[in-house]
Amino acid sequence: MAKVIFGAWDGKVIDNRNRQIFEIEEHPEFNDFDEFNTGNPIKAFFGGHGFFIFEKKVNLLDALLHYMERVARESCGKCTPCRVGTQIIKRKLEDLVNRKGSPKDLDEIEIIAEQIKSTSLCGLGQTATVALLGMFQFFREAILSELSTPIPLRQPCETYVSAPCIEACPSKVDVPKYIDYIKDGKFTHSLGVILQKYPMAATCGRVCVRFCEMACRRTQVDEAVGIKVLKRFVADHEQGVINEWFSAYAPEDPKDPHLQVAVVGTGPAGIAAAYHLLLKGYPVDIFEAKSIPGGMAATGIPEYRLPKAVLAKEVSIIETLGGRIFYNQKMGRDFTLNDLVERGYASVFLGIGTHKGKTMQVAYEDPEIQGYDFGVDFLLRINHDYIDRGIPMELGETMVVVGGGNVAMDCARSALRMNVKQVHLIYRRSEKEMPADHEEIEAAKKEGVIFHFLTNPTKILVKDGRIRGIELIKMALGNPDESGRSSVVPVAESEFTIDTDHIIPAIGQQVELGFVTPKDGVELNTWGTIRVNPASLITTRKGVFAGGDCVSGPATLVQAMAQGEKAARSIDDYLTLGRIRFQPKERMSQLVADLQPMIAKGINIPVKHEYRVKIKELDPLIRKKIFEEVEKPISVDQAYTEAQRCMRCYRVYSAITEH
Ligand SMILES: Cc1cc2nc3c(=O)[nH]c(=O)nc-3n(C[C@H](O)[C@H](O)[C@H](O)COP(=O)(O)OP(=O)(O)OC[C@H]3O[C@@H](n4cnc5c(N)ncnc54)[C@H](O)[C@@H]3O)c2cc1C
Structure with missing residues (x-):
């Protein structure tokens, strides 16, 4: 020390x-x-x-x-x-x-x-x-x-x-800089600042979890700056320039064809890795198990939060830059890691996410039974089968969603839009401990989702091979555990049932096993995610890197994109130098983080109170019947006023x- x-x-x-x-x-x-x-x-x-x-x-x-x-x-x-x-x-x-x-x-x-x-x-x-x-x-x-x-x-x-x-953002986007450009009316420059970090600016401007806003010092005066909405503003306002920019892009240092990189998965991690590799001049091929790109942003996040057209446009940047995407190509089914090496790829990035739902571990639970759908599978069916292909879905009158995170909120709010009359949401702790975004909980309440806090499932009720209901028990908050979080204990004889023929467990996801074999040499951790060196994101196999949810476990878009960028940097070092360089900026960021406890709170200078811009939303009574985007864009004047709130x-x- x-x-x-x-x-x-x-x-x-x-x-x-x-x-x-x-x-x-x-x-x-x-x-x-x-x-x-x-x-x-x-x-x-x-x-x-x-x-x-x-x-x-x-x-x-x-x-x-x-x-x-x-x-x-x-x-x-x-x-x-x-x-x-x-x-x-x-x-x-x-x-x-x-x-x-x-x-x-x-x-x-x-x-x-x-x-x-x-x-x-x-x-x-x-x-x-x-x-x-x-x-x-x-x-x-x-x-x-x-x-x-x-x-x-x-x-x-x-x-x-x-x-x-900036420090709070996993991608280290220069937030004050893109806001400065908005203040100056230079919207194209502002978008350029974001695109230096990732191609999904309009996507992040809609669904980012906003670590930046949580760290915003403006909260010590009134409310955090609307960083996310300003990002959406410039990305939407300047969307016309994207194609023009990337079609004209020529890397300064185009690499030899034998330095071709394979990326597995077109989620935010894979897209960000491919983007940065293409910008550095590497030829990149991407292999995707599904028939659509975007990962959970496409198949999980509902249309009413992130229109698919917005995402598709940003993913298409990869092809504009010369990347090739091969769909319906699942690693472990259609090809192996060794195949990629034999085909001559000099390095591989694995960004396969976590797509296997977790069971609730209750009596009579059978993931194969009709009426039982994991949250991510349910959302995939809505996004892909119902919205994209118009395939009808029979969902019954009452649905029970179990879980307290954003995935559970997405399932419950989507179910209402699919004409389910009553959607019950079961969460074992109290509302204040719910991991979902506060805005998501409020939106779900306004739309009519019925919340059951401090409630846990105990048994699935099955008759004639079909789900007929769910038995639940009331929970009480107990003593805090080691992390300081209250434990929950069942309240004796408080069981009750809800009649339903559809149950959606949305309590987490894990990496789908079977994509690698022991011969591939890529090891997993005891909790089933891919083992990497955190400094470089290299796996236990030489030349193979991994990032995003398949490394961290279910996390967020911006964390996945940050890892994609980091892996691209490591792959570049590995292919050009044969070693991975020390990153002085990352080290400085770590030192700054270490000193945070020593930083006194408080704004010493007089700042005029001005609350953040109110975003217009579709009326809950209308929006709960349709998948149209709920949040409306802000105007140029609103963007200008909001940008002035940034204290740089x-x-x-x-x-x-x-x-
Ligand atoms: C319903 C839901 C809502 C969410 N909402 C938000 C939100 O509002 N904000 C936020 O920041 N985050 C949100 N997240 C989390 C966010 O979507 C993920 O953290 C992020 O998408 C992870 O990116 P990734 O690239 O690591 O993995 P993924 O997005 O999961 O992408 C992995 C890709 O790899 C493909 N793949 C998998 N296995 C193979 C294989 N064997 N071979 C080839 N391809 C394969 C998959 O088909 C997929 O396209 C949400 C997640 C869900 C499920």
Whole structure:
């Protein structure tokens, strides 16, 4: 564990300069701060809240110069004190490092730094000089004593710019940047920022679970910025440019045909992997078990949340870029991993998702019985058979859906749209513990889904080989378990039944086994997902990578796409260098995450309260009968107003290292 010799963070000063190393208190936040990468110690760390020095020999002025050089480069230039002030500070620090300045310069730098901090309108300017001011105010004598030493060699330094919303996003989309472009009316540029990370901007703009909004600092003022709806806005508004852009795209460095990559699965993970490989110039073939692309985004997520035409357009980018998709090709049935290697693919990416439903483990449960459908299979039939091909479905009058996640909500809300009169949703815990999105629960309630919280199935009632009902029992919250979550215990003699001929367990999915054989050399974990090295996503077989739900277990679109991008980077390294490179940005992101517990909450600057844009929705009484998209788009004016709410919480970080 690294120990802080001295530093200042959020106004709190640490000074251990006169202590022996063994006397210095340890902080768990610095557990991982010993080395930046193997054999390369972290000597100092700077950020928007302050700085920490881990080694006595750090040259402070040079370290500050590295930090302020990056700040000056990142200043957007809209606030004069930040634009001009950061340049002046940079120049004066350069002079001091080169021993051309005088102690008087410190006073001038301090005055300018205070002005930048107190007058800047965005998070970058407001935090850009905090570390510098902390050092000048609390450790001035250390800087003054440096001025009488010889000119130092520049120290190796890694700099990194991010914001809480960017850090929270698995794909690290530069959210403030695409919002800045909306503020400026440059919608095409805004879409370009998103497309740097993944091709499914309109899809994510509709169904992303919004880790970014959960981290948005605007929640400390009023409500999170509508990041998702702004993404949908630019993606829909600029959809015309997509085809034009990608048809004209020519990779800078087209790769040899013998470096062809096979991707298995056209879900978000496979699409993102193929996208980044194609952009890097690799020839890519994609093998998909079903007859349609898009994975769970196509076969699971219902049309009323994500119209299939929107998804299809974004998936088609892969073919526009030259990728070939082979449908009805299931690995383990139509071909094997070894076949792909024999056919000459230089590397393989597995993005096969989790498509096998989990049983409820109750009496008389038989997945083969008529009227029993796993949630994902039920949604697949609606999406593919009913909507795409017009095949009618007989569903009866009453349906019972079991589960508390988004898949359960999708099943219940889709069942209503399929004319089921009564849809009961069974969840064993209380409403506040439900994993589904709050908006989804509210929408399901408005549409008339009947919720039974603290209720669990015990038995399926079967007569003449058909489901006739389900027996349920009431549950009570018990003592919290190790994770702090309340346990649930059945309430004796509280059983009751619901008559139904259709039961949908939607309590989770797992990887469908049988896609690899022991000869393939791809190992699974004990919980049935593909085993990978998390740093590179390489499997236990050389040249074979995997990502998305089949690695993480059921997760989200944006997590799958982030893994697809990461695997593409690893495959590129593997094919061009024969090894996978260390990623300094990922390491910086990890260090920033480690420091989160030390960051004080609160917005110090006055911000005008302004609640987020209200998205128009179809009336619940109408929408529950049709599959038309529920959420309506926002207008250009609304997008502009919403974009102004972003506080641009950019922060600059730097790490001084040994080499
Ligand atoms: C009903 C439902 C609703 C959801 N709602 C949301 C949401 O609102 N927001 C969100 O962020 N996430 C949501 N998710 C989760 C999200 O859809 C998944 O996390 C994401 O699709 C995972 O992407 P993936 O590429 O890893 O796998 P998948 O999307 O599952 O794609 C895997 C692909 O591989 C193919 N395949 C499987 N086996 C083989 C094989 N042997 N050979 C060839 N091809 C194969 C499959 O047919 C599929 O096309 C939802 C999931 C479900 C089921």
